[in-house]
Structure formats: C-alpha cells, structure tokens
Amino acid sequence: xxxxTQILDVAERLVQERGYNGFSYADVAGELDISKAALHYxxxxxxxxxxxxxxxxxxxFAEALVAVDARGIDAxxxxxxxxxxxxxxxxxxxxxxxxxxxxxYATLPEPMRERVVRFFDDNxxxxxxxxxxxxxxxxxxFQGPARSxxxxxxxxxxxxxxxxxxxxxxxxxxxxxxxxxDGLAVER
Amino acid sequence: xxxxTQILDVAERLVQERGYNGFSYADVAGELDISKAALHYxxxxxxxxxxxxxxxxxxxFAEALVAVDARGIDAxxxxxxxxxxxxxxxxxxxxxxxxxxxxxYATLPEPMRERVVRFFDDNxxxxxxxxxxxxxxxxxxFQGPARSxxxxxxxxxxxxxxxxxxxxxxxxxxxxxxxxxDGLAVER
DNA sequence: GTCTATAACGAGATAGAC
DNA sequence: GTCTATCTCGTTATAGAC
Numbered sequence: 568x569x570x571x572t573q574i575l576d577v578a579e580r581l582v583q584e585r586g587y588n589g590f591s592y593a594d595v596a597g598e599l600d601i602s603k604a605a606l607h608y609x610x611x612x613x614x615x616x617x618x619x620x621x622x623x624x625x626x627x628f629a630e631a632l633v634a635v636d637a638r639g640i641d642a643x644x645x646x647x648x649x650x651x652x653x654x655x656x657x658x659x660x661x662x663x664x665x666x667x668x669x670x671x672y673a674t675l676p677e678p679m680r681e682r683v684v685r686f687f688d689d690n691x692x693x694x695x696x697x698x699x700x701x702x703x704x705x706x707x708x709f710q711g712p713a714r715s716x717x718x719x720x721x722x723x724x725x726x727x728x729x730x731x732x733x734x735x736x737x738x739x740x741x742x743x744x745x746x747x748x749d750g751l752a753v754e755r
Numbered sequence: 756x757x758x759x760t761q762i763l764d765v766a767e768r769l770v771q772e773r774g775y776n777g778f779s780y781a782d783v784a785g786e787l788d789i790s791k792a793a794l795h796y797x798x799x800x801x802x803x804x805x806x807x808x809x810x811x812x813x814x815x816f817a818e819a820l821v822a823v824d825a826r827g828i829d830a831x832x833x834x835x836x837x838x839x840x841x842x843x844x845x846x847x848x849x850x851x852x853x854x855x856x857x858x859x860y861a862t863l864p865e866p867m868r869e870r871v872v873r874f875f876d877d878n879x880x881x882x883x884x885x886x887x888x889x890x891x892x893x894x895x896x897f898q899g900p901a902r903s904x905x906x907x908x909x910x911x912x913x914x915x916x917x918x919x920x921x922x923x924x925x926x927x928x929x930x931x932x933x934x935x936x937d938g939l940a941v942e943r
Numbered sequence: 944g945t946c947t948a949t950a951a952c953g954a955g956a957t958a959g960a961c
Numbered sequence: 962g963t964c965t966a967t968c969t970c971g972t973t974a975t976a977g978a979c
Contacts, residue, residue, distance in 0.1 A: 570962080588776035589862040591954055605963050607956065662858065666914075670850065670858035672921045674777040684921050711934070719915070719931040726854075726914020727907070733860045733872050743907040746899070750938055758944080779972055793945050795974065 571609045573599055579620050583661035587617060587671040587679075614676040617668075621682040624664045625689065628652070632693050642701025643752040646720070649694065650744040653724045657740050662732060666725040691717045698751075708753050716751070723747045759797045761787055767808050771849035775805060775859040775867075802864040805856075809870040812852045813877065816840070820881050830889025831940040834908070837882065838932040841912045845928050850920060854913040879905045889939075896941050904939070911935045 577598050581590035592613065596603045610616035635648045656663050665686040672680060694717035701707030709716050727743035765786050769778035780801065784791045798804035823836045844851050853874040860868060882905035889895030897904050915931035 584861045586774060586776060586859055586862065588774060589859065592956085593954070601962095602964055603955080604957085604965080608962060611956090613955070660861070666917060667858055669917050669921055670855055671774055671777065673772045673848070674774065680921065687918055687921070715930050715934060718918070718927060719911070719934040722915035722918040722931050723907070723911040723935070724914065725917055726910035726912065728910075729854060729857050729913055729917060730875055730906070730910040733857055733868065733875070739906060742903050743910050746903060746907040747911070780974090781972070789944095790946055791973085792947080792975085796944060799974090801973070 570599075570601065570605065574606060574609055574616070575619060575623055578616055579624065579664060580661065582617075582620060583656070583664050583667055586667055588674055614679065617675070617679045618682060620664065621668065621679060621686065625682065625686045628686070629689060641706045642697050642704060643706045643748070645697045646694075646701075646707075646748045646751065649697075649720075650724060650748055653728060653744065654737065654740060657728050657731065657737055660732060660735060662728055663725055666728060669725070670729075687721060690721050694720055701751075706753055707751050709751050720747060758787075758789070758793065762794060762797055762804070763807060763811055766804055767812065767852060768849065770805075770808060771844070771852050771855055774855055776862055802867065805863070805867045806870060808852065809856065809867060809874065813870065813874045816874070817877060829894045830885050830892060831894050831936070833885045834882075834889075834895075834936045834939065837885075837908075838912060838936055841916060841932065842925065842928060845916050845919065845925055848920060848923060850916055851913055854916060857913070858917075875909060878909050882908055886939075894941055895939050897939050908935060 574595060577595045578590065581594055592603045592606050596606050606616075610619060631652055632649075635645055638644075638648070640648065653663065665683050668675060668679065668683045669687075672683065675683070691714065695713045698707060698709065698713035698716050702709065702713065724744060724747065727740050727747075731737070731739035731743070762783060765783045766778065769782055780791045780794050784794050794804075798807060819840055820837075823833055826832075826836070828836065841851065853871050856863060856867065856871045857875075860871065863871070879902060883901045886895060886897070886901035886904050890897065890901065912932060912935065915928050915935075919925070919927035919931070
C-alpha cells in the first residue's frame with residue numbers, strides 16, 4: 568500500500584479516537600516508522616491532511632449509502648442498515664470522524680469546516696429521501712417534515728456513539744440506535 | 756469575584772467551545788489579564804483544573820435537576836425542562852461540557868474520565884426515575900426498560916448539540932429535542 | 944496571590960542531502 | 962520519496978522575588 572494511504576489510515580484512526588487536536592504528525596510518523604518530513608511531503612500541513620481525511624471518509628460513506636440503496640430493501644431496513652454503518656465505526660473505540668470533528672469545529676481551518684458540514688448535509692439528504700419513501704409506502708410512520716426527523720436521527724446516532732464510547736459498550740450504542748429507528752417503523 | 760472562580764468561568768467556556776486539547780493556560784491567563792503562574796497557583800496543573808471544571812458543572816447540573824423536581828410538574832414537562840437545560844448551554848456556541856469531554860475522552864487523565872462517566876450515570880438515573888414515574892402516571896408512553904430510553908435521550912440531546920453547533924442554529928437543536936421527547940409523551 | 948523569568952518539551956514546518 | 966537537522970513557536974510547569 569502506498570505511503571499516502573497508510574498515512575490516511577493511521578491519521579484517520581487517531582482523529583477518530585483522540586480528536587483533531589489530540590494527535591500530531593509525530594504520532595502518525597512514529598506508528599508508520601517514517602519521518603515527519605515524509606509526512607509533510609505527502610500532506611503539506613495538518614490542515615491539508617485533515618481535508619484529505621474528511622474527503623475520503625465522506626466519499627466512502629456516500630458509497631456505502633449507494634450500496635444500501637442498491638440492496639432493494641424497504642425504508643425501515645435502510646434505516647437499520649444506516650445505523651449499522653455507525654455501529655461498524657463504533658468498533659475499536661472510534662467515533663464517527665465527522666462527529667469528532669464537529670466537537671473540534673471551533674478550532675478547525677475553514678476548508679475542513681465546510682467539508683464537515685457538507686457531510687452532515689449529505690447524510691440528511693439521503694435520510695430525508697428514505698424517510699419520505701418509507702412514509703409514502705407506509706413502512707415508516709412519523710409526523711412533521713422528514714428533514715427534521717433526518718436531523719434527529721443523525722444527531723441521535725452521533726450522540727449515541729459519543730456517550731457510549733467511554734463505556735466501551737457497543738450494546739449501549741445498539742440499544743439507542745434501535746429505539747431511535749424502531750420508533751419510526753410501522754407495526755410496533 | 757475571586758480569581759479561582761473567574762478562572763473556572765473562562766476555562767469552562769473555552770473547553771465547551773474548543774475542547775480539552777483546544778485551550779491552554781495561556782488562553783485563560785490572557786483573557787483574565789493575569790499570568791500563567793497565577794493560574795498554576797490556583798490549579799496546579801491542567802488535570803486539576805479539568806477536574807474542578809467537571810465537579811462544578813456536574814454539581815450545578817444536579818442542582819438544576821433538583822430544582823426541576825421541586826417544580827411539581829408532570830413527567831413529560833420534566834423532560835422538556837431537562838431539554839431546556841441543554842438548550843441554555845447551547846447558546847453562544849457551547850457544547851455540553853461533559854459531551855465535549857466525552858469526545859476528548861481518550862486523551863483525558865483518569866480522574867477526569869471517572870467524573871465524566873459519573874455525570875452521564877447521574878443523568879441516566881434521574882431520567883430513568885422521571886420516565887418510570889411518567890409511565891406509571893400514564894403521561895409518558897414507551898416500551899422496554901426506562902433506563903434504555905434514558906440513555907437514548909442523553910445521547911440524542913448530546914448529539915443534537917454536537918451536530919447543530921456547526922450550523923449555529925438553536926432551532927436545529929430545539930427541533931431534534933422536541934422530536935425525541937414528544938415521541939414519548941401521551942396524546943400525540 | 945501575583946509577578947517575571949526560564950526550563951523542558953512537543954508541535955508544525957522547512958532546508959537541503961541522498 | 963525519504964532522510965537528518967534545524968527552526969520557531971506554543972504548552973505545561975517551576976523557581977524565586979515582591
């Protein structure tokens with residue numbers, strides 16, 4: 568695997584575990600046994616590395632959502648698949664990259680901020696469509712704008728990860744995710 | 756106001772805005788126009804300052820919950836009052852102190868970790884009682900253990916703050932909080 | 944209690960050799 | 962592409978005077 572990718576892998580994990588202000592070039596270089604200078608060759612500064620991290624994470628997440636759409640499952644199942652994406656991130660004590668960066672938001676350079684917001688916007692758009700489809704098909708039941716429910720779901724899942732992480736207990740996360748989603752599914 | 760309290764006030768805001776790894780003794784000293792050494796006199800190290808921050812925050816929060824109990828309102832109204840506590844924190848771009856520290860959890864000294872977890876535990880206990888009371892009085896309706904719903908609420912509100920903050924939009928927070936809580940209230 | 948001065952270390956970044 | 966060496970600055974912390 569090429570160095571640039573290895574750097575992203577390590578830095579991604581470190582940000583998800585420790586936050587943007589909780590890791591350094593020295594940490595990444597140390598784990599890969601390369602010099603900090605090599606890191607600066609691939610990513611000129613921490614800001615550029617941060618942008619690359621969000622870019623890759625958001626792209627992969629978007630692809631995962633396309634894959635969910637391609638499964639041909641109903642809206643309620645899509646929501647469960649969506650929560651499952653978060654559950655996979657939660658393993659080995661990671662927070663959602665953009666959830667973590669939302670906490671660090673006030674200290675982020677502007678280009679990173681924009682990409683974090685776009686990540687949430689994209690998630691909301693996808694969820695909004697799923698929710699509207701589900702309501703139309705009567706597999707989901709909720710009141711008010713689908714967009715509001717979508718925002719509640721994004722926040723609810725991000726927060727479930729945030730609070731469950733200190734307990735290192737994925738059941739805590741799964742339990743909250745189920746309550747959030749099953750509350751929307753018809754036949755409860 | 757004495758210096759120790761002024762320090763807590765400034766440090767609290769900085770942690771809530773920027774995170775534990777996003778502020779420094781120099782930031783606090785600069786805002787108060789005192790020296791860093793004076794800061795070390797009142798709080799020997801960043802870890803001790805951090806402990807004092809959580810201690811005061813958790814105490815005030817617990818007092819606020821006692822005050823809610825003293826109002827003599829029904830369980831559904833108590834939940835709305837609980838969400839209102841979060842809404843007040845959300846003003847001027849602050850995250851819940853312990854929600855922020857949950858993000859920084861991996862980098863915190865052990866004494867701070869314990870207090871963060873205790874904060875969430877205490878919140879869950881209070882909410883669990885409210886939920887059980889509300890279910891018994893038929894002002895709240897939900898399935899499964901009250902403790903699970905309590906955890907979903909804590910996570911949902913923390914996450915709503917986390918995600919709404921980049922948008923600087925309290926309506927985003929209020930909307931999510933309402934959906935979380937009104938979904939539990941009878942007569943929907 | 945508060946200051947100045949300074950130590951000790953780490954972070955982000957650059958220069959230039961290989 | 963990767964290295965060593967170095968720079969500059971910020972951070973946490975201490976010593977000792979006032």
